[in-house]
Amino acid sequence: xxxxxxSAIAVxxxxxxxxxxxxxxxPAGQVRAVDGVSFTLGARRRxxxxxxxGSGKSIAAMSILRLxxxxxxxxxxxxLFRGRDLRGLSxxxxxxxxxxxxxxxxxxxxxxxxxxxxVGRQVGEQILAHRRLSKAELRAEVVELFRQxxxxxxxxxxxxxxxxxxxxxxxxxxxxMAMANKPDVLILDEPTTALDVTIQAQILDVIRGLTExxxxxxxxxxxxxREICDEVVxxxxxxxxxxxxxxxxxxxxxxxxxxxxxxxxPGLAERGxxxxxxxxxxxxxxxxxxxxGFAPRCTHATARCATRPPLFAAGTGHLSACWLQETxxxx
Amino acid sequence: MxxxxxxxxxxxxLLEMRDLKxxxxxxxxxLxxKPEFVRAVDGITLDIRRGETLGLVGESGCGxxxxxxxxxxxxxxxxxxxxxxxxxxxxxxxxxxxxQRRAIQMIFQDPRGSLDPRMKVRRLIGEGLVIAGVPREExxxxxxxxxxxxxxxxxxxxxxxxxxxxxxxxxxxIARALALRPKLVVADEPVSALDVSVQSQVLNLxxxxxxxxxxxxxxxxxxxxxxxxxxxxxxxxYLGQLVELADAEDLYADPRMPYTEALLSAIPDxxxxxxxxxxxxxxxxxxPRNPPSGCPFRTRCxxxxxxxxxxxxxxxxxxxxxxxxxxxx
Numbered sequence: 114x115x116x117x118x119x120s121a122i123a124v125x126x127x128x129x130x131x132x133x134x135x136x137x138x139x140p141a142g143q144v145r146a147v148d149g150v151s152f153t154l155g156a157r158r159r160x161x162x163x164x165x166x167g168s169g170k171s172i173a174a175m176s177i178l179r180l181x182x183x184x185x186x187x188x189x190x191x192x193l194f195r196g197r198d199l200r201g202l203s204x205x206x207x208x209x210x211x212x213x214x215x216x217x218x219x220x221x222x223x224x225x226x227x228x229x230x231x232v233g234r235q236v237g238e239q240i241l242a243h244r245r246l247s248k249a250e251l252r253a254e255v256v257e258l259f260r261q262x263x264x265x266x267x268x269x270x271x272x273x274x275x276x277x278x279x280x281x282x283x284x285x286x287x288x289x290m291a292m293a294n295k296p297d298v299l300i301l302d303e304p305t306t307a308l309d310v311t312i313q314a315q316i317l318d319v320i321r322g323l324t325e326x327x328x329x330x331x332x333x334x335x336x337x338x339r340e341i342c343d344e345v346v347x348x349x350x351x352x353x354x355x356x357x358x359x360x361x362x363x364x365x366x367x368x369x370x371x372x373x374x375x376x377x378x379p380g381l382a383e384r385g386x387x388x389x390x391x392x393x394x395x396x397x398x399x400x401x402x403x404x405x406g407f408a409p410r411c412t413h414a415t416a417r418c419a420t421r422p423p424l425f426a427a428g429t430g431h432l433s434a435c436w437l438q439e440t441x442x443x444x
Numbered sequence: 445m446x447x448x449x450x451x452x453x454x455x456x457x458l459l460e461m462r463d464l465k466x467x468x469x470x471x472x473x474x475l476x477x478k479p480e481f482v483r484a485v486d487g488i489t490l491d492i493r494r495g496e497t498l499g500l501v502g503e504s505g506c507g508x509x510x511x512x513x514x515x516x517x518x519x520x521x522x523x524x525x526x527x528x529x530x531x532x533x534x535x536x537x538x539x540x541x542x543x544q545r546r547a548i549q550m551i552f553q554d555p556r557g558s559l560d561p562r563m564k565v566r567r568l569i570g571e572g573l574v575i576a577g578v579p580r581e582e583x584x585x586x587x588x589x590x591x592x593x594x595x596x597x598x599x600x601x602x603x604x605x606x607x608x609x610x611x612x613x614x615x616x617x618i619a620r621a622l623a624l625r626p627k628l629v630v631a632d633e634p635v636s637a638l639d640v641s642v643q644s645q646v647l648n649l650x651x652x653x654x655x656x657x658x659x660x661x662x663x664x665x666x667x668x669x670x671x672x673x674x675x676x677x678x679x680x681x682y683l684g685q686l687v688e689l690a691d692a693e694d695l696y697a698d699p700r701m702p703y704t705e706a707l708l709s710a711i712p713d714x715x716x717x718x719x720x721x722x723x724x725x726x727x728x729x730x731x732p733r734n735p736p737s738g739c740p741f742r743t744r745c746x747x748x749x750x751x752x753x754x755x756x757x758x759x760x761x762x763x764x765x766x767x768x769x770x771x772x773x
Binding site: 165166265279281282309310311312313314315317318333334335336337339340373374377378379380382384387388389390391392394395410 | 611669710712726
């Protein structure tokens with residue numbers, strides 16, 4: 114989409130993504146993993162990006178952080194951090210920023226940690242990459258970080274290896290590592306998906322406690338977004354379907370996909386009655402529908418859906434990419 | 445627990461577990477000291493009734509999958525009994541044993557890992573029928589009928605598993621499990637690898653098939669929302685032990701064991717309709733290699749007292765049809 118996108122939330126924006134398109138040129142054809150995605154992160158807000166596998170949510174984050182590997186590339190779009198376009202920075206300038214101002218936490222903490230180094234040293238490395246400290250200062254600072262993310266007995270944990278720690282503890286170490294330089298923006302990609310629910314609750318508590326940090330949380334689980342986010346972006350097949358304040362989107366979802374996704378949650382279903390199910394499957398990235406990505410599975414689809422709908426305003430800061438926007442009724 | 449009066453007796457159970465234990469030896473005994481065991485399943489007494497869906501929940505390492513594998517006879521229990529239609533599975537021989545094995549089938553979590561990538565769908569679904577000696581023509585008809593029933597098209601039968609999406613692969617796994625007309629299906633995390641939008645399709649299919657084929661399910665999952673929806677009764681496991689068992693509605697409305705309370709309160713609630721106060725537990729799951737004395741949950745429990753360390757609470761009926769293993773339930 115080349116037409117200007119209505120901006121969702123304008124309060125003190127810290128990270129703005131405008132019309133981001135990320136493509137992968139493969140021998141089997143071009144995959145548009147992220148297709149015209151725009152959103153704004155307000156300072157100290159928590160934004161949830163929800164989507165199923167293949168929705169482009171992780172690729173969007175990797176595009177922002179310049180972590181795309183060939184053949185992936187950003188085709189167009191702007192990524193503004195404090196008003197400055199990150200795409201214009203040299204690698205050197207970008208590296209100074211990543212890890213200090215912008216940090217990422219991955220789903221699997223084991224792959225983010227080096228198995229042969231003690232965890233305290235690994236967190237310390239993050240600090241030393243951007244600042245100079247004495248050994249004693251460094252240790253004190255890391256121990257303090259461990260305390261902040263709720264690691265019990267932090268001084269002893271400093272000298273442990275990753276394999277000595279449980280999954281929940283490892284994820285805390287990775288979050289401590291990301292928080293080491295007090296980043297402005299923390300991007301978390303499925304941070305609790307590999308964890309049990311009681312441990313997930315602990316990690317969500319830690320994230321909730323980072324009140325000075327702007328958080329972008331990528332997840333497939335609407336429930337997790339519901340727990341800790343202020344705003345939500347719903348993605349499907351590389352595009353934004355709906356976005357807006359969390360309460361607004363969950364209480365009055367306007368896009369048929371968001372409605373269907375929320376209705377599919379078994380927690381809402383009555384036992385003995387069939388669950389609400391979205392027919393069909395997520396489209397192949399090589400064969401995306403020309404218009405609305407959700408149209409082939411949508412019960413409301415009409416001929417109009419063969420043309421890609423723009424984002425329509427659906428309320429204050431609430432946008433929905435559906436031609437039926439006007440006719441969908443509130444309930 | 446050897447008190448069999450605790451069994452949740454019903455007239456005609458399909459499968460009965462009697463003080464079932466599955467301990468894995470992780471260190472041999474000898475001059476260096478005592479042998480060490482992981483108590484994956486540690487004294488479970490539980491019935492599965494005809495026509496019911498029994499949900500089994502718990503966090504990773506609680507032994508729920510080991511329990512399922514023991515029922516499938518993929519693991520030999522360390523002690524205790526499993527009776528299928530009243531007959532001890534360990535001592536059954538010949539035709540009885542064969543019939544028992546056919547009557548219990550399994551649906552796996554990862555349909556990619558559980559389907560042989562070199563077999564076409566037709567063979568995947570029909571493999572059990574070949575082994576059972578079903579003649580070619582009948583086999584063909586049954587495979588085609590099953591495939592159609594689970595929502596696969598005729599042309600899918602001559603494709604390989606990698607050509608399918610996760611949801612379709614799980615349909616293949618279900619058809620394969622049903623080919624031998626089982627009475628009990630052990631479903632171990634059958635939908636947790638699927639996208640939310642596909643998960644409901646598979647759950648609905650499983651419900652329909654249960655009614656049509658007269659199945660019972662042991663539904664093992666960590667997703668408490670899914671388990672609540674699909675189960676008639678739900679058992680909660682912690683460190684190899686059954687710590688609570690009740691009708692699904694009752695368990696979710698009125699959990700008696702603090703662990704169940706914490707588990708339920710930790711579900712991220714997309715609808716935020718429950719209004720339960722969140723209980724954030726301190727600490728991690730203890731190692732099943734070295735479980736705490738007394739109540740296994742006492743190290744993380746906010747209600748624990750000296751009594752909890754001293755004696756292991758028995759699973760007792762705290763109200764009609766509701767069992768909990770807590771001194772204070």
